[in-house]
Structure formats: structure tokens, C-alpha cells
Amino acid sequence: MPTTALQTLELQDFRLESGTVLPTARLAYQTYGELNETKSNAVLFPTWFAGDHTSNEWLIGPDRALDPREYFVIVPNLFGNGVSSSPSNTPAPHAGPDFPRVTIRDNVRAQHVLVADHFGVQRLELVIGCSMGALQTYQWAVSHPGMVARALPFCGAPKTSPHNAVFLESLRATLTLDAAFQNGRYETRPVAGLRAFSRVYAAWGFSQAFYREGAYRRLGFTGLEDFLTGFWEPNFADQDANDLLAMLWTWQNADVSTTPGMDGDLPRALGSITADLLAMPAEKDLYFTPEDEEYTVRHVPNGRLRTIPGIWGHLSGGGANPDDAAFINAAVHDLLTGKAREQA
Structure with missing residues (x-):
């Protein structure tokens, strides 16, 4: 294309x-x-x-x-x-x-x-x-x-x-709490922080009704855990943590x-x-x-x-x-x- x-x-x-x-x-x-x-x-x-x-x-x-x-x-x-x-x-x-x-x-x-x-x-x-x-x-x-x-x-x-900004603060806090993050000077990827980041985001990206009705099954997932690990975690697994934080700041402001x-x-x-x-x-x-x-x-x-x-x-x-x-x-x-x- x-x-x-x-x-x-x-x-x-x-x-x-x-x-x-x-x-x-x-x-x-x-x-x-x-x-x-x-x-x-x-x-x-x-x-x-x-x-x-x-x-x-x-x-x-x-x-x-x-x-x-x-x-x-x-x-x-x-x-x-x-x-x-x-x-x-x-x-x-x-x-x-x-x-x-x-x-x-x-x-x-x-x-x-x-x-x-x-x-x-x-x-x-x-x-x-x-x-x-x-x-x-x-x-x-x-x-x-x-x-x-x-x-x-x-x-x-x-x-x-302001409400949107609070949501973004929760993402920032979640990611930076990983001990591997080391104030952004990480030698190894903060994998636990990225995984937690994706799970916090999962509650916000779709609506309550989406989860209540199990609409994730339309995407081929059999349950919530399958959806979290198969859809949300891959969304951010390959992202650089500092890149995510830079974009969060841009968004928040x-x-x-x-x-x-x-x-x-x-x-x-x-x-x-x-x-x-x-x-x-x-x-x-x-x-x-x-x-x-x-x-x-x-x-x-x-x-x-x-x-x-x-x-x-x-x-x-x-x-x-x-x-x-x-x-x-x-x-x-x-x-x-x-x-x-x-x-x-």
C-alpha cells in the first residue's frame, strides 16, 4: 500500500x-x-x-x-x-x-x-x-x-x-515502580513494569460493557486472562519504557x-x-x-x-x-x- x-x-x-x-x-x-x-x-x-x-x-x-x-x-x-x-x-x-x-x-x-x-x-x-x-x-x-x-x-x-491526566499518572507510576527501571537508566528491559502497564491500560481501553458481555471473544480469546496476555501484553511488550513515558508526557500536557x-x-x-x-x-x-x-x-x-x-x-x-x-x-x-x- x-x-x-x-x-x-x-x-x-x-x-x-x-x-x-x-x-x-x-x-x-x-x-x-x-x-x-x-x-x-x-x-x-x-x-x-x-x-x-x-x-x-x-x-x-x-x-x-x-x-x-x-x-x-x-x-x-x-x-x-x-x-x-x-x-x-x-x-x-x-x-x-x-x-x-x-x-x-x-x-x-x-x-x-x-x-x-x-x-x-x-x-x-x-x-x-x-x-x-x-x-x-x-x-x-x-x-x-x-x-x-x-x-x-x-x-x-x-x-x-484532569481525569484523563490521572489515568496517565497511574500508567507512569506502574511502569516506573519496576526495580529494573532504575530511573530510566535500565540495563535490562523493565519487563514486569511493562506487563503491569499493559494490565492497567486494559481496564481503560475498553468499556465496562465490553468486558461484561465478553466481547473479547470476538477477537478469538477464550477468557479474561487469555485476553490480557494475548492482546494487551503484546501491545506494549516491545515498546521502550522511556519512549512510553515521553509520549505520556506529550499526551498529558x-x-x-x-x-x-x-x-x-x-x-x-x-x-x-x-x-x-x-x-x-x-x-x-x-x-x-x-x-x-x-x-x-x-x-x-x-x-x-x-x-x-x-x-x-x-x-x-x-x-x-x-x-x-x-x-x-x-x-x-x-x-x-x-x-x-x-x-x-
Whole structure:
């Protein structure tokens, strides 16, 4: 499916919002399809927590709304995910636990260089993303309103809520309590911490109804323990612990209202969005809740809400459930063709 092999854009002396300068920041990205002569068919699809460019491929294809025969889909990898610049692949003095704190805006600024300077695209037909990809989608719509024609954040928000932040703190505490972690300077992987991390996450990724109804059996698992060891633990077993912590910090501190000029005023930041925006929370998401997104769209001038129904919670946005995948794909199609506005 990808048009080319994985590419990397090197950003020299890349200054982060923290003030730290990375001598070479590497933004890894994958593209699908071809950029047309007028450069008017580009779609940006940033990645989520602990995912990479391949995690988004379920929504890209000739039988889907993001058809690479029509659109040029750019999938940039999140800083910290082990593919773009991360604790695990950055040389000293920024290696491991010394990797600087990176914000959502730092990611968007790097992506802007990729889109505008490298590809010469001045207007994106669509910015779309799930979870941390949705955080980036909202930031794009606030930071570059003139470039974003349409935005579809799903299973996400413009700002990480206090409850969401508490959930993330539980993950951080669980991982770092492993004696092998050694304040991030581990000589052997903190396997016990990673395993515990996955089990804490398991309670949040899906809804109570998902577990009550035993919906994990649809994925081929016979019981809860089988599901925990066969689904959740592999999700994080190969992740670098410092990478996970770096992404957690980025997620935890996401907030479009801290964009320069917005003065911490969330309604003001949301009101600056000019994109045709369709927010899609999952009905039973435990940490990016529909209630929060209902508040969001009230402040976005061209904002609308379409809730993903069902019991899969936050993982409704992962593409594993065919019903959810079809619902999201239909919404992308509607937004790109103007039907979302007609149905509002």
C-alpha cells in the first residue's frame, strides 16, 4: 500500500517549546498515493500513542474513504514513538531519560515543515487522527487555520482532561515502580513494569460493557486472562519504557488553549478554528468522553458531533471492530464529500 519506503525528514537545530534544541530531529513519515499537480489532494493522518504509521493503514485503501488513488495521505510518526526522534533512538546528550519534553505543538510544527516546505502543500483537504492523533488534529486546526479545510478528530479532544491526566499518572507510576527501571537508566528491559502497564491500560481501553458481555471473544480469546496476555501484553511488550513515558508526557500536557495568543482560553482557541470539523467521540470511551466533545463542538464555528456507537470504548478508533471501522470510514467519506454538513 505505501507509495514509497518509510521516509525521514531531518530537522536541523530543532528548537522545542521547552527551549531545548535537538541538533537533528528526525520526523519519520509514510505516504500513500500521489500528490496531484495542484497539490490540492493532501490528507494528514498523524499517529496515536504507541502506534506507528502502519497503525493507520486500516483506514487507507482503494475501498475506503482515504483512497490513495484520489488522495495523497501523509502519515507522520509521533515524536517518542520509537520511529521518529525518541528516547530510544536519539544519541547523547538526549538519549533515554535525558530526552527532552516534547509537546503536541512541537509535533505539529515539525509536521508543518514536512507539509508546507518539503511537499509544498499550502492547504490540506483533511487532517484526521485518533486519540493522540486527534490531539494533533485539533492543534493543527488552531495553529494553522488557513491550511486545514476539514478536520476529523476521533476518540480524542483539544485538551487532556484532569481525569484523563490521572489515568496517565497511574500508567507512569506502574511502569516506573519496576526495580529494573532504575530511573530510566535500565540495563535490562523493565519487563514486569511493562506487563503491569499493559494490565492497567486494559481496564481503560475498553468499556465496562465490553468486558461484561465478553466481547473479547470476538477477537478469538477464550477468557479474561487469555485476553490480557494475548492482546494487551503484546501491545506494549516491545515498546521502550522511556519512549512510553515521553509520549505520556506529550499526551498529558496537550492543550490548544496554551497556543501562543490564546492565553489559556479554551473557548477562544476553539473559536479560532475555521475548518469544517467533525468530532467523533466513542460512546463509551472512558477517558476521551463524549461529554467533553459535546462541549468542544459548541465552541467551534463549523463544528459538529457524530458519536461512534457501541461498547468498544476508546478502542472503537483502532479499526479492530468491523462495525466501528465502517462507521468511521463512512464519516470520513461524508466529511470529504460535504454530506456531513448536510446531515448536521
